[in-house]
Amino acid sequence: MTPEARLAAAAEILDGYLAGAPAEKVLTNWARRSRFAGSKDRATVRDHVFDAIRRRRSAAWLGGAETGRGLIIGLLRARGQDPEAFLTGQGHALSPMTEAERVVPAAPAGNVALDCPDWLEADMRDSLGDDFRPVMEGMQERAEIFVRANLSLGTREQAQARLAAEDVQSEPEPLAGTALRLGQGARRVRNTSCFQEGWVEIQDAASQAVAEAVPLQPGARVLDFCAGGGGKALALAARSGERIFVHDADPGRMRDIPERAARAGARLEILDGMQLGRNAPFDLVISDVPCSGSGAWRRQPEAKWRLDRAALDHLQTVRQEILDRVCRLVCPGGLIAYMTCSMLRSENEAQVEAFCAGNPEWNLELCQRFSPLQGGDGFFLALLRRNA
Structure with a gap:
């Protein structure tokens, strides 16, 4: 053509x-x-x-x-x-x-130049402050492609060398110790033996950094409650070598997990709703909850234009219901790792503050934001600990 x-x-x-x-x-x-x-x-x-x-x-x-x-x-x-x-x-x-x-x-000019929905401008400015303009300009560009080196099989440097041998160029990404930023040949990565043999998985650098920041104790019982395709569960399995339980309200989103886990040599066990209670309590529950996806608009630009106030308000209710459910699955002294790929304060800090206010047996240990200006997607992590 x-x-x-x-x-x-x-x-x-x-x-x-x-x-x-x-x-x-x-x-x-x-x-x-x-x-x-x-x-x-x-x-x-x-x-x-x-x-x-x-x-x-x-x-x-x-x-x-x-x-x-x-x-x-x-x-x-x-x-x-x-x-x-x-x-x-x-x-x-x-x-x-x-x-x-x-x-x-x-x-x-204004929101037209920045491709920002008018109704969302005030929320975005409140959440991003001085970063509002540069972040919105960044959302207009194509996202870079990152892979996660599977440290259960080899080092990041070994994975980089294997990719280079198959004409896929990469360089270490400082945001996460497992991340490689792909260059020339990036579109071919799925066809490489490096990928097919589980040495690397496609995963955004900020998503890797969030998984890296979650504390893991030896022998901990870990559940990824909103597992989706299993990216974070695979990253945690590579770190710990332990079995990771996975669940999603929509089982169809987990259809690739068995194949991905086999390729990576990871032990992921899928639980349906009935099995969750029988396997509880857990020491750590990962809750990468539904959100606006504003931190990932470079990868999923349609989401920006589909979002409206009613949908944003509905998502707030969904997240609260998820937190109310997962808090009952955590053992005393255990952790919830609350995550979003959102840049909005209402979906991040405000949500966990409201949860802690209504649940005094839970304490906020950490809030950490990852900005798109750091190279990856926009992400948020909060660690919530239950009283012993």
Whole structure:
């Protein structure tokens, strides 16, 4: 595919997304009916689509319309490229620009320039302070790819050398002792023997840092209550060598855990709701709770535009219900590691303060934020200890 055809395909996919379909679903359907598109074509089209979604407000402003075509025009202008060079109408390119589209608007300002929903600005400013602008600008860019070196199999340096031998370049990431930031060849990492033999797992550096900051005692009984795909449970298993129990309200989210655990040589045991009580109490319960996902908007930009006040308020209730449930699963003297990939104070400090106020047998031992300005996603960790 030509560069012009890739942009036209991205515009078509964006129209499907703007009509209400998940971008991943539209991309998958496009790829299935576009067998002529090679792997590089698909990767480039995907990048165009998600770059445009990250900048949905500012790209629509610069492109003159919130349509797939408008977002592509605006995205090209944001990149410093002339849209007329790509909208030629030749081959499979988008049709030439109209006179109205040739009028370049003034540079966007305020929340439009930062791609920040207006209703969320006050909360974001209150939570981020002076970091509000640089963080929101960072959310407009593509996230880097990190892997976690599986220290149960070898050192980070050995994992780095194995990746290099398969033409995947990486460098140590200071945020976590297990983290490698991928460079050239990053998209091929899943095809390497290093990945397939469990030496590395794809995991954001801040997520690794959060798992690294959780205290682990030898022989501790550990439950990952909101396990999802099992990333943090795998990291804890690599640290301890112990069996880690995993649970999720949606069992479908855990479908890859057995394969991932086998690849990494980890002992993860899935518990359903009935089995939780029979295996309690636990010394440590990891609660990576549902949240706005604002710290991970670079990776999941659709979440920013789906979120509204009603959803944010509902999530607060869900988190409180989770804390009320997991606190009954922890033994005296045990810990809850409360985690979010959010940057909002209402989902982080305010949530744990409210929990402690209503549950005097629990004490807050640690609050730690990880900012996207440090390189990884935005993350939050609170350690809550139950009185002995």
